Amino acid sequence: MDGRADIDAPGADAPGPSDKPAPEPGWTKTTCPYCGVGCGVRIKPAADGLTADVEGDPDHPANFGRLCSKGAALGETLSLDDRLLHPMVRGKRATWDAALDEVADAFRSAIAEHGPESVALYVSGQILTEDYYLANKLMKGFIGTANIDTNSRLCMASSVAGHKRAFGADTVPGTYEDLEVADLVVLVGSNLAWCHPVLFQRLAAARETRGTKVIVIDPRRTATCEIADQHLALKPGTDVALFNGLFAYLAASKACDAAYIADHTSGFEQALATAGATSLEEIADITGLSRAEIAAFYRSVASTERTVTVYSQGVNQSSAGTDKVNAIINCHLATGRIGKPGSGPFSITGQPNAMGGRETGGLATMLAAHMDLDNAEHRARVQSFWGSPHIADKPGLKAVDLFEAVHSGQIKAVWVMATNPVDSLPNADRVRDALGACPFVAVSDVTRDTDTTAVADVLLPAAAWGEKDGTVTNSERRISRQKRFLPLPGDVQPDWWHIAEVATRLGFGAAFDYSGPDDIYREYAALTALENNGTRDLDLSGHTDLSRAAYDALTPSQWPLRERDAAADNDAGDHAQKRFFADGGFFTADGLGRFVPTAYRAPASAASPERPFVLNTGRVRDQWHTMTRTAKTPRLTAHISEPFVELHPADAKQLGVDAADLVTVESAHGQLIARAVPTTRIARGSVFVPMHWTAQFASAGRVDALILANTDPISGQPELKYTPVSVAPADVAWQAFAITRRRPEPSAFAYAAIAPLHDGAWRCELAGDALPDDWQTFARALLLSADNDGRADVLAYFDAASGQFRAAAFDGKTCLGAIYAGIGPVAVSRTWLISELAADISASDRLRLLAGRPGADAPDRGRIVCACMDVGQNEITAAIRTGGCASVDAVGAATGAGTNCGSCRAEIGKLLNDRAHAEAV
Secondary structure, three states: OOOHHHOOOOOOOOOOOOOOOOOOOOOEEEEOOOOOOOOEEEEEEOOOOOOEEEEEOOOOOOOOOOOOHHHHOHHHOOOOOOEOOOOEEOOEEOOHHHHHHHHHHHHHHHHHHHOHHHEEEEEOOOOOHHHHHHHHHHHHHHHOOOOEEEHHHHOOHHHHHHHHHHHOOOOOOOOOHHHHHOOEEEEEOOOHHHHOHHHHHHHHHHHHHHOOEEEEEOOOOOHHHHHOOEEEOOOOOOHHHHHHHHHHHHHHOOOOOHHHHHHHEEOHHHHHHHHOOOOHHHHHHHHOOOHHHHHHHHHHHHOOOOEEEEEOHHHHOOOOHHHHHHHHHHHHHHHOOOOEOOEEEEEOOOOOOHHHHHHOOOOOOEEHHHEEOOOHHHHHHHHHHHOOOOOOOOOOOOHHHHHHHHHHOOOOEEEEEOOOHHHHOOOHHHHHHHHHHOOEEEEEEOEOOOOOHHHOOEEEEEOOHHHOOEEEEOOOOEEEEEOOOOOOOOOOEOHHHHHHHHHHHHHHHHHHOOOOHHHHHHHHHHHHHOOOOOOOOOOOHHHOOOOHHHHHOOOOEEOOOOHHHHHHHHHOOOOOOOOOOOOOOOOOOOOOEEOOOOOOOOOOOOOOOOOOEEEEEEOOOOOOOOOOOHHHOHHHHOOOOOOEEEEOHHHHHHHOOOOOOEEEEEOOOOEEEEEEEEOOOOOOOEEEEEOOOOOOOEOOOOHHHOOOOOEOOOOOOEOOOOEEEEEEEOOOOEEEEEEEOOOOOHHHOOEEEEEEOHHHOEEEEEEEOOOOOOHHHHHHHHHOOOOOOOOOEEEEEEEOOOOEEEEEEEEOOEEEEEEEEEOOOOOOOHHHHHHHOOOEOOHHHHHHHHHOOOOOOOOOOOOEEEOOOOEEHHHHHHHHHOOOOOOHHHHHHHHOOOOOOOOOHHHHHHHHHHHHHHHHO
């Protein structure tokens, strides 16, 4: 593994920022690069820069020192072995000048021949606010097209559209504190326990200390349901019907706030008429819930003044996502439960800077600083401020449409920044084909080998999390600094610099001449303040004159940050909570909040006899997006190391599928193979597959290749939670588990899922559609390299009757790897075998290793449940069964599990409940 000090220095001709300061000594306060919670982090890198000590920042008001398993493992993800360190042009290393000239020339030529609508930029919630601002300035203000969209279109565009319809602006009314002071928290389409673990822990603590009631609305019984007082397992895509019914119930039960409706809103009667058109019986039929369940939910909301509705991807990722958002908001407007402590609708974003992108105009339908692309006055204001030759005067192509335009040839040059659309967009194979055929593709990225960089003409090496300097905004509108604590390796440069350099080559250098990110931030803040005077929600006028030192010293601050407020905010450490709309003051033309009629409509595609199952996708606890960061540490792959398919046990039985079998899931235009997990967590007729696996880590696990490209007609957000599919046992001849010091190529197998172990080794789940001609030859090729093949000692066993083959390779006392193969799923002690790879193996222990199970003197720890403390399932169940542990805290005291980030506490609780149930029956 390369150390940072040993990396090639930048080429002599490589332009760059005027200063590359050394990392600050000691601990640096920065912000976690994962979900939209925006946790504060303290980090101290090791001397080699490849690892670091990490802890939560106790002073940050998002997390107060808490971190989830992913955040706690950040110090293990800093290695450079997979990094893109130098510009590449058509597969060959190039200078920055050559690479940037290629990008600028391709854009210039396309614009000259086909016009500005022939080029596009696709960016990401992984870039910083300063990067986002420059990208939008270049495209919308200087190139003159709004063909710039973001992967945040895939996670929160429906919230943006719903907010704008109801509030007149993309305003998040509430704060995280609301989850802790509410009496009822309704979680809709949100697996908070796994997707936003720190907020889940704040909510769980409030439930414990205040008795906060929690209702979860989700087709699946997720880990979040472990703290739920009620779980409504509604049919996928039926949220509008449920919340329309709630709206009508609130009106009928006199729970509405007549004064708030009269003084601060419009459209109540029309929206209520739409909501009330569906009877309770019809709602029960549509949602699949019982009348009793629905009535209990409605009564809880009607009787609880302090109610917060937290919603996430289960709401947004729908062909009716915007209507779902407005159906929820309608209920809060009707009761006046908005903008008050413990009351309001709350959209929780998926990415660390999705909000920063929304603020700077990151979506193709927006202008920077929460100004509107379809407003001529706003366009003129922004153009004048930028001094730009052009301003886009119509919306650009939204993400799905943008890549369809690449496929059709309308887009001639596209620049992808900090995202992996070949894996994350619906109909992903078509996206890969589109980029493969596009005349010019540039990719700015941190990682050298992704499924998207594979189809790029030019690769631009971007700064990674620890090398970036700028700001991000979290889900509660809190701006935090992301600070650099590592030097820029190789030829790496920050994203804002990439953009400014291309802009300069396109002839716009004077408008893109910045000394650093603080310079960009001041300009952005000034644009938010321009002719504002309270007419727009986003106002950073208090930050327009920040010095570099003041920028570096920024404390986490919620906007608005008006000039009169900024000093007081910083003096108070800005733990004060800022909310919108308790007393009206909406950003519509008449200042009134709008009720929006939301008639229920079914998902865009329906199940059929050929494809009778509904596919849902989502995250798992310890992985992030397409795993380019989280898969670098074995700690985060230990809990779940391969893609899986959840399906109901009755469906599995009907299909002839047992637990751990491989199954094929197929849609109208794609298929995958993954491990079957029969579970009552999911309803009959539904299946769930995680979103993270790519061709880098699995041969057939790219779930978005199956997803239909149906989108919400208003927001353009794709329906990632509802695709009709078929499920069948996978047609494979053999399966295997292997540990090896060589990285296998997943595409060499009909099924493969690989995950890293320590010291460069790999764990592998494999399957093939034909038996090898010779198992020993197969095993040697998998386990041994040319360097050790000649001196390795291979111990093998083959039982022709059962089809079992096992082999282990040794170099003295060192195990080089092992493989365990059979006709079906392979039952061996994986966690123990992985630990043996690092141990000295005596000659007498070789047979035990070949058996795949430890002896009585080395207990099997089982599958890792607690990633932070490295505690296995068998260790937890032993603490419950023989140690007398009867609570999650008791298990933690005995084993350490659940005592760090707490993300596994729900799973520990389930093990406790399963034990109690087994004893009861």
